[in-house]
């Protein structure tokens with residue numbers, strides 16, 4: 406292993422250097438992929454040198470999500486204190502189902518869950534788990550809601566027409582999960598939003614009443630804290646009141662924006678979250694932990710057991726349920742996704758996590774101000790969001806984004822809201838500075854000039 410670690414160390418330093426000198430990896434067209442890189446696997450072993458060369462070429466050709474030119478997705482950058490935790494998690498290879506095999510690592514996971522629950526005033530009975538990502542956290546929320554409505558569904562299956570509610574601009578995992586849960590995608594109601602992308606309360610209540618009149622069974626509402634495109638926050642407080650009135654499970658999908666719980670300045674965006682039955686946030690998005698790190702919190706942890714536990718005598722042989730997290734998860738074997746978040750939180754404290762969140766909102770303010778002050782731009786997104794959506798001159802968003810990518814300039818994507826397509830800049834890398842954001846616009850504008858020559 407020492408030889409491989411020396412190689413790793415050398416290659417890691419080369420990568421860090423390359424992220425600065427070549428922030429966008431040269432794009433390899435898919436049709437050339439297997440010719441340009443030594444990817445093919447064969448029967449015979451290869452020499453150590455060739456093995457190392459193949460790996461180095463592949464590492465340097467991989468899109469650089471930690472560079473200052475990556476704005477493409479809802480993650481980016483690198484928190485060194487978290488990256489080290491994840492590297493160690495690989496070496497330790499702790500399997501997170503029982504205390505017997507994961508030991509102290511279970512304690513770290515519980516600590517993150519408990520301190521997070523405390524931040525949102527979740528109360529005595531709260532608990533949580535680390536699903537494989539935000540989609541899976543949302544899946545867990547819907548499953549617990551289904552079984553809370555009727556715990557026998559685990560045995561007999563779904564027999565009534567159960568209806569779930571989410572906004573028109575919610576993450577697609579809600580519909581996908583309805584299929585997984587046996588609810589059916591057609592039984593998800595996509596409630597209209599206001600002009601800033603937040604769920605419309607009146608439309609929600611009207612739809613619930615309509616479904617009840619038809620004899621259907623409303624059971625679940627998903628509120629989004631930070632929608633995927635605009636970064637909008639649904640009014641959790643008011644949605645919770647509706648859920649209470651009609652006795653519906655409230656899940657809050659905070660995969661993107663839920664991390665505001667750490668910031669006293671932005672926590673108001675999830676006001677009312679303590680009333681939600683379940684809530685998730687992705688530390689691999691706003692907080693910069695390596696993919697994936699999603700935390701699911703449950704107001705009453707009995708629901709985790711009700712939906713996920715199965716007694717298996719070959720597995721759970723020691724310790725109490727509280728320290729055998731396999732009883733509250735989808736998985737049997739489960740990767741340790743908590744150590745990386747613990748190493749980060751331990752180093753910078755809750756205050757440091759708040760600073761990361763606040764920096765990202767600040768960078769978004771910088772970007773929005775730039776867009777507002779330059780007449781060549783049109784802004785489509787709103788304050789209190791780390792997504793800045795705009796168009797430049799009359800250039801088609803898709804054309805500009807694709808060209809920036811093909812010319813190895815910037816990784817940035819496009820989105821749509823209310824029938825309008827636009828570029829979506831996400832300021833989710835807290836290692837970026839104001840200058841880096843202004844540089845983004847400079848690169849885009851320079852590239853737009855060359856694009857106009859090509860057309």
Ligand SMILES: *Cc1c(COP(=O)(O)O)cnc(C)c1O
Nearest residue numbers: 538539540576631632633660661
């Ligand atoms: C990213 C995202 C998800 C999905 O999270 P994954 O970890 O990618 O599965 C769900 N909801 C929202 C609002 C998101 O932004």
